[in-house]
Amino acid sequence: MEKEILKNSNEQLKKFAMIVNGDKPMRKVKPEEKLKAGVDLGTSSIVLTVLDSKNRIVYGAYEYDHAVQDGIVVNFMESVNILRRLKEKAEKVLGCELKTACGAIPPKTGEKSAKVVANVIEETGMICTGIEDEPTAAAKFLRLVNGTVVDIGGGTTGISVFKNNKLIHVIDEATGGFHMTLVLGGRYKIKNDEAEQLKRDKDKEAEVYAVIKPVVEKMAAIVQNMGAEVIDPVIVVGGATNFTEFTNTFSKTLKRKVYKPLYPQFVTPLGIAMFDD
Structure with missing residues (x-):
């Protein structure tokens, strides 16, 4: 059973790696299509992922950063600027606007940390639909x-x-x-x-x-x-x-x-x- 779980996951991860490295979407996005976005503000990089309504991979991009330490945002504006660049890049490639996104924080880092992540997302013009803990997202x-x-x-x-x-x-x-x-x-x-x-x-x-x-x-x-x-x-x-x-x-x-x-x-x-x- 464990191998079957990883088999399905690995197929998806290979697709996503190809998208990130090739900077091309998995497919063309239809006008007004509902897209789902995820924002991972990591210590070494910030990753933006885009899925369709059925959780199929559409696009992704990342950029290395120094704005987060031990899972906590320590440079708010750097995080915002990086995420804004990733969002603009995604919208240009996809030909549509990303309107919402979900974020995440390490477990038990508190409401203050969650609020900061939500603020980073919303500073880029997206509505933050929620903040999850990272292992649960995984x-x-x-x-x-x-x-x-x-x-x-x-x-x-x-x-x-x-x-x-x-x-x-x-x-x-x-x-x-x-x-x-x-x-x-x-x-x-x-x-x-x-x-x-x-x-x-x-x-x-x-x-x-x-x-x-x-x-x-x-x-x-x-x-x-x-x-x-x-x-x-x-x-x-x-x-x-x-x-x-x-x-x-x-x-x-x-x-x-x-x-x-x-x-x-x-x-x-x-x-x-x-x-x-």
Whole structure:
């Protein structure tokens, strides 16, 4: 069953990656067609996703940013400007206006954080239809009825446990991809921007992963400490999981099978858009 869930998700994620990299919509949009948009204000990037009324992928774009730290917007205007550029780009490609969007925040970051995200969305001219928590958005895209989603972003690790399609437990810890960057910066005595680029260099992945592996083990230990509350399957998502050995490390620490979709950085953004009703 777990493989079937990922099979469906992986097919959609491959399509979305092609759209993002090719900057072309999946299909032409009909005049006055109802579109759904999702906004993921991440620590390392801001992603805009566009779906149709049946949750089929239409378009997507992203831009790297420094406007969010540990899941919290710290530079309001930079977030607004980036999202406005993404929105204008999407509208030009699609030939229509994006009128509404849903946003998301890490679990338990509070109403204030949710309000800031909503304000960013509405500053671009879209109506914010809601703010979801990130792992719940990921689970919706994955169509997960029972299981545990571990959403590892740039600043936080959010864990949501689902049983019979209901959220029964959620936690959030301040550790993520940015902490990997800090470890790399300390190890090589380089600035954070240089460390971030090093982290993304696929040619140096083996060397980089050897340095940041303890951070991954710490993330897995957070899940392990939940004990019997964890329900299989365990699925990891988020940009910080984009290392070949990530799931192997997670599995060894948890002593259970761990799954990761293709292009895990796009799972949550796509799930967010599904809530835009």
